[in-house]
């Protein structure tokens with residue numbers, strides 16, 4: 262209760278900027294971001310010791326990348342999701358992070374309310390209201406007046422701007438093509454679907470994304486709760502709709518936006534990925550999952566993966582060295598130790614000097 266009053270007061274202080282402010286405002290809004298942490302898949306009924314190393318990392322920003330609670334529900338009263346949020350409000354580390362670290366959030370299927378759910382989910386409006394209330398979106402927040410919870414932020418001064426683009430891959434997403442061999446390697450649940458009528462983002466969100474990418478920024482973090490670049494598995498991923506994945510790459514290329522990096526979750530494994538495309542700088546992705554939900558036995562081929570999977574609790578980090586013009590993408594474990602990492606020069610992402 263004290264926490265809720267605190268954040269509402271800070272919103273009020275932000276006045277005009279409130280609809281663009283993270284739930285906990287930045288102490289120095291003009292300061293460039295240099296340490297960003299993120300994670301996904303936090304089951305509220307299980308211990309969550311990982312908040313301690315995340316807070317000790319002292320991130321400038323934390324991004325909740327989906328499945329921030331597990332509250333699947335099937336009736337309009339959304340009892341399970343309400344209970345999940347109530348439980349999460351009482352997890353000490355979760356609470357401390359939300360009180361002390363500026364943060365942003367997107368949902369994935371389990372806080373959307375339906376396992377692997379998409380456009381068809383009947384109770385998504387109820388889930389959206391609960392999501393926006395839990396994350397303390399102010400009354401005038403644009404997400405309250407449009408479909409889905411997609412959003413963006415531009416943080417930092419000119420020359421050191423980070424744009425965070427938060428995609429909603431649930432609200433508008435067409436039904437997936439179900440596998441013909443459930444559980445088989447590479448086709449565990451879904452098969453690639455080349456139907457051109459199917460969409461990941463929906464027309465409205467696609468148009469918005471193109472507009473967002475045309476805004477000036479040095480570095481852009483595109484958060485998609487489901488994996489973008491990962492290939493070689495049959496769970497949820499953008500590769501379930503190859504035409505939509507290609508459209509995402511084309512939208513980035515055509516916008517001229519430099520410095521795009523993807524952040525994702527959902528999978529109960531952590532990994533780094535890199536994919537190359539014609540006439541575009543290489544695209545990188547950090548998948549961090551889960552904060553406490555882990556698929557220990559995970560094993561899968563990774564054509565775009567950098568190094569092996571990391572199948573234990575983890576959080577992702579993006580460290581930006583603005584003077585050296587380098588970026589570190591990494592995964593850290595429950596002790597805060599770095600377990601996977603890749604260094605990238607700004608030049609290789611096309612970022613202008």
Ligand SMILES: [Fe+2]
Pocket residue numbers: 328369370371527528
């Ligand atoms: Fe998920």
